[in-house]
Amino acid sequence: MSVGRRRCVFSDGAVGFGGSFGYDWGQNADAAVFYGGWTPQLVGIEFSASASLSGKHWMRHQPIDSGLFVENRANLKQLLPANSLAIVHANDVLPTNADGTFKNFPNTDLFYLSGVEQEESILLLFPDSPEPAQREILFVREPIEILEIWEGHKLSKEEATQASGVTTIKWLSEFPGILRNCMLSAEQVFLNQNEHRRAAAIVQTRDDRFVEDCQRQFPLHTYRRLAPLLHQLRAVKSDAEVELIRRACSITKGGFERLLKFVKPGVTEHEVEAELWHEFIRNRGAFAYSPIIASGKNACGLHYVQNDQICNDGDMLLLDVASNYANYNSDLTRTIPVNGRFTSRQRDVYDAVLRVMRASIAGAVVGKMHRDWHHEAQLMMNEELVQLGLLTKEDVAKHTREAPACKKYFMHGLGHPIGLDVHDVAPTNVPFAAGWVLTVEPGIYIPAEGFAVRLENDILITEAGPIDLMDDIPVEADEIEALMAAAAK
Numbered sequence: 502m503s504v505g506r507r508r509c510v511f512s513d514g515a516v517g518f519g520g521s522f523g524y525d526w527g528q529n530a531d532a533a534v535f536y537g538g539w540t541p542q543l544v545g546i547e548f549s550a551s552a553s554l555s556g557k558h559w560m561r562h563q564p565i566d567s568g569l570f571v572e573n574r575a576n577l578k579q580l581l582p583a584n585s586l587a588i589v590h591a592n593d594v595l596p597t598n599a600d601g602t603f604k605n606f607p608n609t610d611l612f613y614l615s616g617v618e619q620e621e622s623i624l625l626l627f628p629d630s631p632e633p634a635q636r637e638i639l640f641v642r643e644p645i646e647i648l649e650i651w652e653g654h655k656l657s658k659e660e661a662t663q664a665s666g667v668t669t670i671k672w673l674s675e676f677p678g679i680l681r682n683c684m685l686s687a688e689q690v691f692l693n694q695n696e697h698r699r700a701a702a703i704v705q706t707r708d709d710r711f712v713e714d715c716q717r718q719f720p721l722h723t724y725r726r727l728a729p730l731l732h733q734l735r736a737v738k739s740d741a742e743v744e745l746i747r748r749a750c751s752i753t754k755g756g757f758e759r760l761l762k763f764v765k766p767g768v769t770e771h772e773v774e775a776e777l778w779h780e781f782i783r784n785r786g787a788f789a790y791s792p793i794i795a796s797g798k799n800a801c802g803l804h805y806v807q808n809d810q811i812c813n814d815g816d817m818l819l820l821d822v823a824s825n826y827a828n829y830n831s832d833l834t835r836t837i838p839v840n841g842r843f844t845s846r847q848r849d850v851y852d853a854v855l856r857v858m859r860a861s862i863a864g865a866v867v868g869k870m871h872r873d874w875h876h877e878a879q880l881m882m883n884e885e886l887v888q889l890g891l892l893t894k895e896d897v898a899k900h901t902r903e904a905p906a907c908k909k910y911f912m913h914g915l916g917h918p919i920g921l922d923v924h925d926v927a928p929t930n931v932p933f934a935a936g937w938v939l940t941v942e943p944g945i946y947i948p949a950e951g952f953a954v955r956l957e958n959d960i961l962i963t964e965a966g967p968i969d970l971m972d973d974i975p976v977e978a979d980e981i982e983a984l985m986a987a988a989a990k
């Protein structure tokens with residue numbers, strides 16, 4: 502499938518595709534402006550005056566010191582062989598129906614290397630260029646007046662430098678010429694693709710289209726994959742990144758504590774969701790992923806996101822809900838009794854899951870392989886499930902890595918790297934290393950009893966052992982009950 506036709510400069514959410522070229526590089530700088538009803542489509546217009554709104558914040562989060570992105574680029578350059586060119590594109594603003602679009606979702610690789618979230622941006626790195634001005638170039642849309650009238654503020658060159666630390670900022674229209682020039686002296690070209698084990702790559706990205714286009718234009722160059730290098734780098738979080746993740750965790754904590762005061766029999770799952778929208782957004786966050794707010798047996802569906810049922814007295818409510826901040830994610834799961842008191846059975850299952858979570862956090866140490874860490878949790882879970890009367894000793898005796906005894910009740914992974922992506926990129930088949938941030942999320946799902954318990958915290962792996970980034974978010978059953986009881990008074 503290809504959506505690789507020319508993407509016209511758009512406004513007011515309208516996306517236009519046309520022509521036969523791969524990208525909008527803004528080459529049609531002298532073309533006309535077409536107005537169609539309320540959504541004028543601009544095909545690469547050139548205006549002399551820029552209407553840049555200088556000094557305006559262009560992001561909801563507070564500005565990030567560009568030193569983070571300068572360092573990330575420096576680390577990537579260390580991994581590039583001599584005379585390499587590397588190019589990373591923004592994501593498309595994806596269409597919905599009619600002339601609608603999804604909200605712009607920044608490309609996390611581009612953000613990691615530049616701090617830039619604006620659509621259509623391109624980062625070009627050519628560290629060994631004989632031309633110093635070509636060693637690092639960020640291309641952004643030219644903030645012409647009519648674009649800003651319809652879409653709002655776009656980065657000026659000064660703002661792009663301030664965000665990224667890149668000193669050479671060019672308008673997109675200059676990209677084809679500069680690319681050609683750089684290609685003539687580059688040995689190999691590192692291009693980017695979304696390489697993720699679980700990604701369904703059915704929609705072509707701007708990076709994908711560029712891969713095709715660049716290879717068509719320059720077929721004799723050597724092309725290499727940028728993704729493995731970025732995965733290696735992105736897996737290890739710097740102090741600045743951990744601070745941003747901590748801020749996301751702190752917004753999430755506020756959301757969960759608000760729910761402890763809000764949840765009672767009769768509220769609906771969507772009312773619970775609404776509380777979180779308000780809490781996250783007022784703190785400059787947003788849902789890190791589609792929230793799972795699942796009462797009673799709904800919690801046994803792992804990716805239940807309808808969130809449209811009533812929370813009933815006596816049921817448990819599973820909340821897999823978390824905020825991001827500045828594109829960095831947190832990921833939290835808590836399971837609470839709707840009426841504020843666990844039944845003895847619910848409490849037994851809850852405490853079993855909590856023990857496995859605590860032991861798995863302690864076991865997330867430098868040098869351990871993910872699969873071994875997961876297997877240790879499965880062995881613990883087997884024992885807990887026997888205690889709960891859900892498995893027999895005979896079941897456990899038949900346990901193998903390929904067919905874990907606990908799988909009927911704990912059928913998913915134990916956790917995943919988290920960062921700029923919720924299921925973050927990381928090299929596969931390498932042991933945990935200092936600087937990795939992981940989620941730890943065991944669960945027990947019992948459809949026959951109409952409930953499930955999952956608990957999830959985010960942790961930082963260090964040489965001195967794991968640090969729980971969510972150790973201040975209530976999790977003990979007694980504490981949950983006390984907080985809910987205090988709110989009910």
Ligand SMILES: [Mn+2]
Binds near residue numbers: 917
């Ligand atoms: Mn998770």
